[in-house]
Amino acid sequence: MNGRKPMKLEDELKQKTFGSPYRRMVVNVMFTGNWLQKAFSCQLKQYGLSLQQNNVLGILRGQYPNPATLGLIQERMLDRDSNATRLVDKLLEKGLVTRCQCADNRRKVDIVITEKGLELLKQTDTIMQNLEEKYSQITPEEAVQIGELMDKLREREG
């Protein structure tokens, strides 16, 4: 009725079965996470940004007009192992952020998004939103539910 092509995990990975529902779930979340990241980073490329760089700009906007330290950025990044120093280097080269030693604590560096950075983010917001609209086969209720299930999946022993 709506022209969507269902692509089950079994079809994607050309595998007949995945043993247990848990195995299938785990593989499916990994696969779908990668699939989403590629869709987004592919769109971002036209603006010369990687997914992580866009992520950092978003964090900086959240602090604006206050500065953020590298530590703050790192703990909020989607992928914490990315090297925040070098990501910020790249953004600095492009004039999207400023960086200077923090006056109070000279170990820290204050990073602030520039006007140019804010402008660029406005543009990438649009493509993010366009991409999100492509998932409209998922109802808002299901979107909420997926979010809740992901949170539950990450719960761990206290």
Place this chain on the structure above:
Amino acid sequence: MNGRKPMKLEDELKQKTFGSPYRRMVVNVMFTGNWLQKAFSCQLKQYGLSLQQNNVLGILRGQYPNPATLGLIQERMLDRDSNATRLVDKLLEKGLVTRCQCADNRRKVDIVITEKGLELLKQTDTIMQNLEEKYSQITPEEAVQIGELMDKLREREG
């Protein structure tokens, strides 16, 4: 009651809100996918295998005792952009696979998992399974549901 520590996405990324349910869903699936991959690859490291290498071994076991070509491996990998040639190189160095030119079609290469490879997989199966059991706060029904929702999320225009 069961000592689990809930870690909502908002806590993980120290963000108050995610705009829309769709945005939260997308970010959460990406984040959770990465989170899972790290948990698995961290465990695999003790066997000197990366997640992708383990993935390739699994694919080869699926074909065993028949050979697989690089093309077949590539289309079944979780991350298709990984360079199958070089992944197989690594497995070859470790004696986990054999590789030889296909007799019928000399463009192709036949790759077969070795006994050593099969043995190693048995061990990594165990750790995979142990990890999966850690997600028992998710009921089997919910695991099925997550799988279905991931499939639905990836549906696209025909």
Place this chain on the structure above:
DNA sequence: AAACATAAGTTGTATATACAACTATATGGG
């Protein structure tokens, strides 16, 4: 205040990823 420990970033390096260019083989007309 000197010595030790901790914190915040930076740098180095090995490996992995993304993507394009290249080589070798096979296939299908004319």
Place this chain on the structure above:
DNA sequence: CCCATATAGTTGTATATACAACTTATGTTT
């Protein structure tokens, strides 16, 4: 049969990731 085209892998390279070692600055003891 020869040439164009397609197929199957390989290689090169720029960027990114993972992780450890290293600076420099701050805090804490005694």
